[in-house]
Amino acid sequence: xxxxxxxxxxxxxxxxRSGSAIPAPGEPTxxxxxxxxxxLSANPLVELSGTKIAEELGTSxxxxxxxxxxxxxxxxxxxxxxxxxxxxxxxxxxxLPEILGPLVSGTIFDRNIHHFFRISSTNVAAMAxxxxxxxxxxxxxxxxxxxxxxxxxxxxxxxxxAGIYCSAILRPALAPADVLMISLAAGxxxxxxxxxxxxxxxxLRWPNDVLLGDRKFCGVLTELNAEVTRVRYAVVGIxxxxxxxxxxxxxxxxxxxxxxxxxxxxxxxxxxxxxLKSLDCEYRALxxxxxxxxxxxxxxxxxxxxxxxxxxVHVEEDGGYDGVTEGLDERGFLRVxxxxxxxxxxxxxxxxx
Amino acid sequence: MNQKELKELxxxxxxxxxxxxxxxxxxVKVRIKRGTPVAPAIVASGPHFPPAVSYASQPVAHAPVAxxxxxxxxxDNGLHTVKSPIVGTFYESPSPGAPPFVxxxxxxxxxxxxxxxxxxxxxxxxxxxxxxxxxxxxxKNGQPVEYGQPLFAIRAR
Numbered sequence: 001x002x003x004x005x006x007x008x009x010x011x012x013x014x015x016x017r018s019g020s021a022i023p024a025p026g027e028p029t030x031x032x033x034x035x036x037x038x039x040l041s042a043n044p045l046v047e048l049s050g051t052k053i054a055e056e057l058g059t060s061x062x063x064x065x066x067x068x069x070x071x072x073x074x075x076x077x078x079x080x081x082x083x084x085x086x087x088x089x090x091x092x093x094x095x096l097p098e099i100l101g102p103l104v105s106g107t108i109f110d111r112n113i114h115h116f117f118r119i120s121s122t123n124v125a126a127m128a129x130x131x132x133x134x135x136x137x138x139x140x141x142x143x144x145x146x147x148x149x150x151x152x153x154x155x156x157x158x159x160x161x162a163g164i165y166c167s168a169i170l171r172p173a174l175a176p177a178d179v180l181m182i183s184l185a186a187g188x189x190x191x192x193x194x195x196x197x198x199x200x201x202x203x204l205r206w207p208n209d210v211l212l213g214d215r216k217f218c219g220v221l222t223e224l225n226a227e228v229t230r231v232r233y234a235v236v237g238i239x240x241x242x243x244x245x246x247x248x249x250x251x252x253x254x255x256x257x258x259x260x261x262x263x264x265x266x267x268x269x270x271x272x273x274x275x276l277k278s279l280d281c282e283y284r285a286l287x288x289x290x291x292x293x294x295x296x297x298x299x300x301x302x303x304x305x306x307x308x309x310x311x312x313v314h315v316e317e318d319g320g321y322d323g324v325t326e327g328l329d330e331r332g333f334l335r336v337x338x339x340x341x342x343x344x345x346x347x348x349x350x351x352x353x
Numbered sequence: 354m355n356q357k358e359l360k361e362l363x364x365x366x367x368x369x370x371x372x373x374x375x376x377x378x379x380x381v382k383v384r385i386k387r388g389t390p391v392a393p394a395i396v397a398s399g400p401h402f403p404p405a406v407s408y409a410s411q412p413v414a415h416a417p418v419a420x421x422x423x424x425x426x427x428x429d430n431g432l433h434t435v436k437s438p439i440v441g442t443f444y445e446s447p448s449p450g451a452p453p454f455v456x457x458x459x460x461x462x463x464x465x466x467x468x469x470x471x472x473x474x475x476x477x478x479x480x481x482x483x484x485x486x487x488x489x490x491x492x493k494n495g496q497p498v499e500y501g502q503p504l505f506a507i508r509a510r
Contacts, residue, residue, distance in 0.1 A: 176438040176477070177500065183473035207473035222475040226438045227482070228501060234475075317442055318497065331440065332473065346497055347442040348474040 025146055026125065029115040032057055034098030036067045037076065040088035047085035074117070075161070093268050094161070095141040103273035107280035108137035109168060116142040118160075121149045122167035123237035127223055129169065130233040136171040139276065148239060149221055156219060156239045157251065164240040164272050170283060171233050176226045177331065178290045179234060183207050184297050184332055185282035186220045186236050191304055193274035194218075194240075198258055198266060204305040206325075206334045206350055210240075214352065215256035217241040238275065242268050298328055307350060308334065316349030325350075432506040433483045437498045441472030445494040453494075455505075459487045467505055470498060485509040 023029065039056045040048060050061040057064065065082050072078055077089035091099065097113035104110045112135060119125055122140040129138065142165045148156030156165075172179060187208030194202055194210070202218075203211040210218035218240045225232045241257035243265045258266050285293040302308050311325045315336055323338035334345040437443075445453040445468055454466050461467065461481045470477045489506040492498055 177440070180439065180473050180475060183475045220474060222473075224439075224475055224477040225480070226477055228436050228438045317495070333440075346440060346473075347471045 023117055025118045025120060026116065029096065029117055030067075030070075031097070032059065032063075032067055033071055033074075034096035034115070036064065036071060037088065037092065037094075037096065038098040040078065040086060041091050044088060047080050047087045049085040050082050053086065091269075094143065095164070095166075095268060095272055099269055100141070100272060100276075103269070104276045104280075107277055108283070109139050109276040109280060110137075111135075112138035114138065114140045116140070118142065118144045118146060120147045121145055121237075122165050123149050123221060123223055123235055126167035126169050126235040126237070127225070130171075130225070130235060134169055136169060136233075138169045140167045140169075141165065141272070149237065150219055150239075156221075157247070157255075159244060161268070162244045162257070163242050164238070164268050164275070166239075166272060166275070167235050167237040168276070168279065169233060169235055172231055172283070172287050174231055174287065174290060175229065176224070176231055178286070178294070179224060179226070179231050180332055181286055181290070181294055181297055182234060182236060182283070183220065183222050184301055185286060185293075186222065186238060186279065187218075188297065188300055188304070189278040189282050190218050190220070190238060190240065190275060193271060193278045194258070196274050196278075197271050198262060200258070200261065202304075203307070204301060205307050206301075206305065206328075206345070207332075207348055212256055212258075212261045216254060217256050217258060217261070236279070240271065240275075242266055242271060294332070298332065302327065307352070311352060313350050314353045315343070315345050316351075317345065317347050318343075322353065431508070432488055433485065433509045434503045435467060435479060435481060435505040435507060437470050437479065437500065437502045437504055439470055439472050439475075439477055440500050441470040441475075441477065441498060443492045443494065443496050443498045443504065444469040444471060445490075455487050455490075457487050457490055460510075461485065461487060461507065468492075470504075479504060481505075481507065483507055483509040 035057050036053060039053050050064045053064045054061045061082070068078055068086055071092075074092075074094070076092040076094070078086050079089055080086040094115075096115050101110055101113055114125075114129075116122070116125070119140075119142040122142050122145065126134075126138070126140040129140070144160040145156065145165050148165060150156045170182065172182070184207055187204050187210055190208075190210045191202045191204060194200055200212060203213075205211055205216070208220040209216050218238065220239075221237045223235045223237070225234070241255060243259045244257040245259055247255045247257075258271075282293075282297075285296065307313065307325060309325055309327050312322070313325055313336060314320070314322050321336075321338055321343065323336035323343065326335045326337050326342070329335055329344060334350060336343050336345055447454070447469065454468055455461055461484065463481060463484045465481045466478045467481050467487075468479050470479060485507045487505055488508050491503050491505065498504065
């Protein structure tokens with residue numbers, strides 16, 4: 001299935017349709033697509049007539065037909081046709097608000113889920129929206145990123161519907177120093193969600209890379225807009241490799257996916273819901289009692305990370321140096337004992353040589 | 354000696370109105386001289402001393418030493434100081450090899466991104482809180498910075 005190619009399944013006599021099923025990059029997903037799925041999944045056993053669906057959506061039968069065709073092109077399995085009605089064969093693993101929203105109700109992330117089939121970067125979109133006043137808890141999800149962002153100008157390979165590309169807007173009433181905890185907490189949240197859904201127990205590489213064996217399957221990049229004493233907003237961007245079955249040669253030794261590790265595909269919807277619930281817990285704890293949350297984060301990080309104590313590491317920053325890790329300092333920075341004394345890693349870029 | 358201890362020491366010296374102080378402890382040597390009109394100077398050396406302190410050696414006429422982590426206006430010279438809201442690594446450009454956000458002599462607008470300070474893979478884009486001309490960049494690319502450390506001096510317009 002190649003959702004990028006423009007409609008190749010145009011049936012004769014069908015109304016004119018222009019361009020690809022996928023909206024232009026950065027264009028939010030038509031909310032009616034998710035609502036069609038919602039209506040169909042509420043009636044799983046029967047063919048639902050186009051007229052009935054049109055009524056539910058407040059639109060026309062021909063519009064319903066167009067939406068169904070678009071969904072099919074996106075890989076959603078819908079049986080039936082205009083004359084007998086439509087039936088959903090299986091709930092698609094698309095991160096549409098209509099599918100994901102109900103699964104995260106009660107969290108701060110249940111209200112403003114923005115879905116894109118294709119976008120340059122969910123972090124860029126979320127930062128721009130936050131600057132325009134988008135509220136806390138808004139989530140930006142994409143099936144595909146054309147220029148996914150990693151640290152220090154690295155790209156994040158973001159194949160269509162294989163991974164989870166998720167950015168959440170937070171507006172914590174915290175001092176910038178306490179906001180750093182979000183960085184560690186985000187890695188813990190991913191780790192907990194993956195364990196809950198798959199049973200795997202990932203490793204954490206300070207500050208928040210999530211690994212299976214010595215290969216990375218999740219990265220977190222947080223962007224902050226802050227004054228000296230006050231945080232305006234933060235965007236936590238999380239990329240998770242879920243169903244990739246292979247990686248390009250240059251990534252093969254470094255990257256893995258949940259599929260590669262377990263030999264089976266996983267529901268991105270289920271994983272994303274678990275992730276947002278887990279992130280919600282961490283975040284609430286942090287804004288409720290920052291110092292208690294800090295202790296809890298440190299304790300769990302030490303339990304879950306093979307990097308935090310007694311690991312021989314190479315540190316990239318500050319000219320690059322080698323040493324052995326000796327836990328976190330009171331701010332959460334990684335301490336590394338080197339030949340010339342104790343040093344503190346500030347930014348990231350730690351690896352086992 | 355860490356940044357906090359140094360700050361406490363400086364505050365103690367101001368409180369007691371001590372104008373000159375020298376300390377040698379192990380491989381750390383600290384010399385502080387304060388008072389007006391002589392420019393205050395902090396000289397620190399030692400293998401583990403945070404390089405972050407070097408900013409304090411920028412002479413700032415008529416300003417008490419403690420202003421390095423407090424005031425926003427730099428006394429008589431009228432320059433506006435942009436400071437780091439977090440501890441982290443200073444980056445002058447959005448990614449390695451890319452041109453810097455700004456350089457000395459540039460005119461900047463309110464809200465324009467001046468640099469990034471990164472801590473724990475948290476990237477903090479530091480915006481200018483005034484419009485004006487970049488007069489000085491206190492920190493070099495890739496250098497660690499402390500909380501509240503001056504990053505830029507801007508002549509507001």
